[in-house]
Amino acid sequence: xxxxxxxxxxxxxxxxxxxxxxxxxxxxxxxxxxxxxxxxxxxxxxxxxxxxxxxxxxxxxxxxxxxxxxxxxxxxxxxxxxxxxxxxxxxxxxxxxxxxxxxxxxxxxxxxxxxxx
Numbered sequence: 880x881x882x883x884x885x886x887x888x889x890x891x892x893x894x895x896x897x898x899x900x901x902x903x904x905x906x907x908x909x910x911x912x913x914x915x916x917x918x919x920x921x922x923x924x925x926x927x928x929x930x931x932x933x934x935x936x937x938x939x940x941x942x943x944x945x946x947x948x949x950x951x952x953x954x955x956x957x958x959x960x961x962x963x964x965x966x967x968x969x970x971x972x973x974x975x976x977x978x979x980x981x982x983x984x985x986x987x988x989x990x991x992x993x994x995x996x
């Protein structure tokens with residue numbers, strides 16, 4: 880098990896699980912299923928220099944690095960006549976984003992309205 884500033888990384892029975900600490904949600908599962916063998920391999924995890932290493936009982940070492948992030952550029956912000964706020968943004972084509980909205984910034988994020996694109 881590895882704990883960083885923002886995620887928990889755990890080697891489990893069916894692979895490696897990466898959980899977001901902020902809300903406990905699963906961010907990624909790296910399966911340990913061997914398609915040629917039909918069963919799951921055990922694994923041990925380690926982290927060094929932003930690279931996740933998985934030593935598998937299939938006698939392989941796997942290395943996973945995070946993709947560099949692309950900054951989000953907010954464009955064309957505008958208040959519309961009906962009181963709503965509209966904007967666009969640029970980033971990687973096809974990427975999915977979620978915008979949160981609230982009239983009360985003191986509310987917990989779970990009470991904000993979610994808009995996914």
